[in-house]
Amino acid sequence: MGTGIGCEHKNLMNIELKQGQELANQLKEQLCSPKRSKETCEILVATILSSFEKSLSILKSSALKLQDDSMLNSLHSSPGDASPRSEMPDEPRKNVFKKRKAMTQWSEQVQVPFGPGIEGPVGDEYSWRKYGQKNILGATFPRAYYRCTYRNSQGCLATKQVQRSDESLSLQVIYKGRHTCKKGSESSAGSASCGNQEKRHKIQKQNVENTINFGTCDKTEELGRCIQVERMPSFSFPSTNHFCPEDTREYSFIDSRYLPSLVNQETSECSYPSLSPYHNMNNFEIGQNLGSSVSSLAEILSTPNSVTNSPVCNFDLLIDPVDFDPNFPLDILEFFS
């Protein structure tokens, strides 16, 4: 199973690093150019940082994959039985927690667009309902808990956690469990609450507002950080199913970031730009538009919402939703060879 992983990560690393290198060269040219623009430089810097950040994430996830490969195998061979206790159907809550433990088995790291006006991961066509929020130790921002809107009507057990990163203005989304609900246009069967598009749009809209409030600037102290920023074009990996055969997958969507906005906001409240042209695109479409080559600077600058990052790629990363460890073992650098 793991033989192709290294290759995929290696390719990803190469792409990211080459992109970073090329962008750095472009930045250098900009700096030497008499008609350089500060905005261009800022965008380049942000994009370069993005490449490095993704590279580091790939590195880490690769290492974790290697570390936990044996554990994964054991999980695959003996599904269930995650919680030896609470087998008795005493109380409903016990079953809930049994599921909780069983679900934290898989993760996938994906770049997601996040920012003003974006409802968490773009292309997340599912409807989510917030069921909790917790302050996490050591985290500036609370973590929000969502479950599938159709949990009751269709028994879909998919959940996700959304948390903003303290430093990089990034958004981390962890998906747990796989959707078993019928979504989108095919949702007519058996769903009591998702019959028409209009209603689902309402739900999505509310999810948008909720995510924004949670993630950015519902508190005044955050206003200064969230205004005058603009969503960084990003990409995401399609959440294909072929590498996660179980229902207990956990996806970790890590990192998207903002760029300094080119638009000044006069007001003290978050005034978000309109949804991007690819608001209606799913992740895969975004990725497909990328191609495998590095985006040119001209394209980046001419299309603020264009995707500037890596080509789409499926990789079954096993990564915990934790910050990158600076002491991460670098023997994995053999990937670069």
Add this chain to the structure above:
DNA sequence: CGTATTTGACCCTG
């Protein structure tokens, strides 16, 4: 009025 969100309490895990 139905549905979604908020939020404090509860429960499980390490």
Add this chain to the structure above:
DNA sequence: CAGGGTCAAATACG
């Protein structure tokens, strides 16, 4: 016992 995940009553919203 602390921290994290979930529940469920209260509240908000359309």
